[in-house]
Amino acid sequence: MRRKILFKFFACFMALIFALSCVFYTIYEPAKIKEVKADALDDQLAKQKETSETNxxxxxxxxxxxxxxxxxxxxxxxxxxxxxxxxxxxxxxxxxxxxxxxxxxxxxxxxxxxxxxxxxxxxxxxxxxxxxxxxxxxxxxxxxxxxxxxxxxxxxxxxxxxxxxxxxxxxxxxxxxxxxxxxxxxxxxxxxxxxxxxxxxxxxxxxxxxxxxxxxxxxxxxxxxxxxxxxxxxxxxxxxxKENQIKLDAEIEATANQIAAREAEFKRILAEQAAAAAAANSGSAVSAGNTGSGYFMWPTISTRLTADFNEYDPSVRVGIHHGIDIGAVTPGVVGDPVYAAADGVVVVAGYNWSGGNWVWILHDNGLVTLYMHNTSLLVSQGQYVKKGQLISYMGSTGESTGAHLHFGIRQGISGSYIDPKPYLPKVWHW
Ligand SMILES: [Zn+2]
Missing domain, CATH: 1.10.287 (Helix Hairpins)
Known part of the structure; x- marks a missing residue:
């Protein structure tokens, strides 16, 4: 009898803690993501363009x-x-x-x-x-x-x-x-x-x-x-x-060429890997379409969403939300594994003031998946990764207020952001 009361009290207490946690993470977990450049080269190009415009x-x-x-x-x-x-x-x-x-x-x-x-x-x-x-x-x-x-x-x-x-x-x-x-x-x-x-x-x-x-x-x-x-x-x-402008234009062209060369290199890696997979006949067949489930896998263990694509709430972020936020298995605890959603080449792996430790993967369907706020990264730029490969551990780096994975999809490295949900298996819940 006494044990039963204690258990009831304990259960109520835990429920209260859980409820409070849910409220806390619902409010504070979403990251403030705004338009950010992929890496130093893109940053450089953006700054050069800005300088050129000013000039x-x-x-x-x-x-x-x-x-x-x-x-x-x-x-x-x-x-x-x-x-x-x-x-x-x-x-x-x-x-x-x-x-x-x-x-x-x-x-x-x-x-x-x-x-x-x-x-x-x-x-x-x-x-x-x-x-x-x-x-x-x-x-x-x-x-x-x-x-x-x-x-x-x-x-x-x-x-x-x-x-x-x-x-x-x-x-x-x-x-x-x-x-x-x-x-x-x-x-x-x-x-x-x-x-x-x-x-x-x-x-x-x-x-x-x-x-x-x-x-x-x-x-x-x-x-x-x-x-x-x-x-x-x-x-x-x-x-x-005028002389400055000529110089700046040349610099922009040089950077743009570097970026184009790098993208060509990424595509070369993709093609090379696809050819190798075809030869080995061991790679999973790659769908040509951008839509439909199966191409991308869910990128972590937790399926709990804390913020949706295109959410707009000025109190938590600047601008609209360019992806979905997936909360940690245990709210507030970092370290959940993060997996590559599909085969592809790592085009960005580094730190960004907003995205924190982030990874961008270019897939051969032309889409790019983004994984932000990781506590640590296991891959580097130019590396080819397989679907389901462990690429990082979930964290709260950059503009983030709690442990979560920000998962996004872009239509190409410089393309626009699209809602990731239609490209993923329907496993999420709120
Ligand atoms: Zn987010």
């Missing part, structure tokens, strides 16, 4: 910068040419104005001389008139009468009277005429002076315009100098990036 982007930017700067320089040069053309136009106008100013100055000088001569004539006439008036006032009426009476004939007298009156009339008329001449010349001279002043004002304005344009040209030429330096710098960078 190409920098090259595009540099080329755009060169084009932009050259456009700016061309625009600035066009503006300078336009300014120089304007300056030439202004200079032509200034030259024309200078010719006109010279001509006007010459005329002004001529008028200056004419005016001086006319003024001299007027002065002379005025002096003569003053002498004659003085003479008439110095002699009295009698003298004037005597002058007339002394005339030997009436004609002579009349002539003399007429002469005297004409003398005064002449003086008056001459004075007016001389004065008019002086005034006319002065007026013409003033007109010419006004023309001159107007021409000089026009020239001053053009001089200012020319100075402004000269200043702009000097400024723009300075900008052109800076732009030329910038273009040279940008072109130097562009050239350097």
């Amino acid at each position: 190409q982007k920098a090259l595009d930017d540099a080329s755009a910068e060169v084009a932009k700067l050259k456009n700016q320089a061309a625009d600035t040069q066009a503006y300078v040419d336009q300014l120089n053309s304007m300056i030439n136009g202004i200079q032509t106008k200034i030259n024309e104005l200078n010719s006109k100013i010279d001509a006007v100055n010459q005329k002004i000088t001529e008028k200056q001389n004419e005016l001086a001569a006319a003024q001299e004539d007027a002065e002379k006439q005025y002096d003569a008139m003053k002498l004659r008036i003085k003479f008439m006032y110095e002699h009295n009426q009698e003298s004037y009468l005597a002058l007339i009476l002394q005339s030997q004939s009436i004609g002579e007298m009349m002539n003399k009277v007429e002469y005297v009156s004409k003398i005064s009339d002449y003086d008056r008329q001459m004075l007016i005429r001389y004065n008019d001449t002086v005034n006319l010349i002065a007026a013409v001279k003033q007109e010419l002076q006004d023309d001159h002043d107007s021409l000089v004002a026009d020239r001053t304005e053009l001089d200012t315009q020319k100075q402004v344009n000269d200043y702009l040209v000097s400024q723009k030429n300075q900008e052109l100098g800076i732009l030329d330096t910038q273009v040279a710098t940008a072109e130097k960078l562009e050239t350097q990036l």
Whole structure:
């Protein structure tokens, strides 16, 4: 009776532990798998491509910068040419104005001389008139009468009277005429002076315009100098990036060739093994199809799934799940054997930050099986393995939170991931 109670208590306790374990591993066991490269060579190619893309982007930017700067320089040069053309136009106008100013100055000088001569004539006439008036006032009426009476004939007298009156009339008329001449010349001279002043004002304005344009040209030429330096710098960078790009492209090609050579070698091994098996007639017949059970065997002892293909749960992994997770026989205990799902060549055997100790096997149907998070590996790259061969021990290396095997299938070494379940015997359970 007492033993029965103890047994019941023990059974309940164990059930509770088991239930808790199940919950714990369901939550924590799935590994966070995201897109990872097969090995160092693939990593190298990916990095080279990334570097190449970065360089190409920098090259595009540099080329755009060169084009932009050259456009700016061309625009600035066009503006300078336009300014120089304007300056030439202004200079032509200034030259024309200078010719006109010279001509006007010459005329002004001529008028200056004419005016001086006319003024001299007027002065002379005025002096003569003053002498004659003085003479008439110095002699009295009698003298004037005597002058007339002394005339030997009436004609002579009349002539003399007429002469005297004409003398005064002449003086008056001459004075007016001389004065008019002086005034006319002065007026013409003033007109010419006004023309001159107007021409000089026009020239001053053009001089200012020319100075402004000269200043702009000097400024723009300075900008052109800076732009030329910038273009040279940008072109130097562009050239350097172009050279880099050529080098990077060559490196990518070299790596791609290495990868292709390696894949060819894997295929050669597969073909060689297939031929050997056919000759020995001992190898299991290999199905050509990708589907159907029988081709792949279940890769470990436990058939308990803990995570399905294409599962998406951001709390446990980045991106979708590229395979199925198979829990350990005893949850949390590492060391279960892991078997090759079919004959094939080991294309990857090593450590990866995400997949941990992993193995990739290429089969002659073109599919690649992946085995991740192993505690240790028993095979190496290039090795041919048989279906069911022990290749590693289950573990929890890489991005894993508990002992399990992540089993995946890719359509070729660089192919896309597909659901492994349809390719396996239907033995799994949850
Ligand atoms: Zn997984």
